[in-house]
Amino acid sequence: MIKKILFSVAVFTGSLFFAQKAKVYESPNYSINVPEGWKSTNDSEIVNIFPTSEIGAITISEYHGLELPKEQMKKFVLDxxxxxxxxxxxxxxxxxxxxxxxxxxxxxxxxKLYWITKAFQKDKDLYLITINCGQKFWNGNYMTQFNEAFNSFKIKK
Structure with a gap:
């Protein structure tokens, strides 16, 4: 019984040690986890999150009062x-x-770039979040970090 408890504690502690640390980027309307050591910039309300090696980025933009019919969203994403x-x-x-x-x-x-796009539309509000990453870096740790950050995006309202 004690061996099982010690094993469980060791596994839990190890998973915490190896887990990717992240800080939270907060805007008034959304949040996203930024991997430790990555940079974030906000240029005219377009947020870019990227590793210091600059091999790719996550870009977030938001639009309010946008007249874009739902029927045109798929074409918009492709364009x-x-x-x-x-x-x-x-x-x-x-x-x-x-x-x-x-x-x-x-x-x-x-x-030679991977692009992943998510768009969230409700009425006249649109949140657009994309990943772009060079093909030769889209594997292993970078792919995991990009996806974890990308999937942590949360709209607050």
């Missing part, structure tokens, strides 16, 4: 990536707080 993919490649789902979530993954052959 952002200059993609000729059919609109059914953009996945649509309902998310919490009444937002419609759009998700799209794209590999830019010319630039």
């Amino acid at each position: 952002l990536n200059k993609s000729t993919d059919p609109e059914n490649k953009v996945k649509e789902s309902r998310s919490k707080k009444g937002y419609t979530e759009y998700f799209y993954e794209y590999f830019d052959e010319k630039g």
Whole structure:
């Protein structure tokens, strides 16, 4: 019994030791976890979060009072990536707080970049969050850090 308790404590302590540390980037309308050692900038309300090696970035922008009909959102997401993919490649789902979530993954052959886009739309509000990362870095730890930060994005209202 004591061996089981010691083993459990060791596993728990080890998982805390190896877990990625992150700080929280707070805006009035959303939050996102920023991996330890990464930088964040806010240029005219467009937030960029990136590793110091600058091999890619997460970009967040928000728009309010935007007249973009829901029927045009998939085309809008494809146009952002200059993609000729059919609109059914953009996945649509309902998310919490009444937002419609759009998700799209794209590999830019010319630039050798992975792009992942999420858009959250409700009425005239739109939150746009993207990852771009060089192909040769999109593996292992960078991919994990990008995805963990990306998936931690939360709209507050």
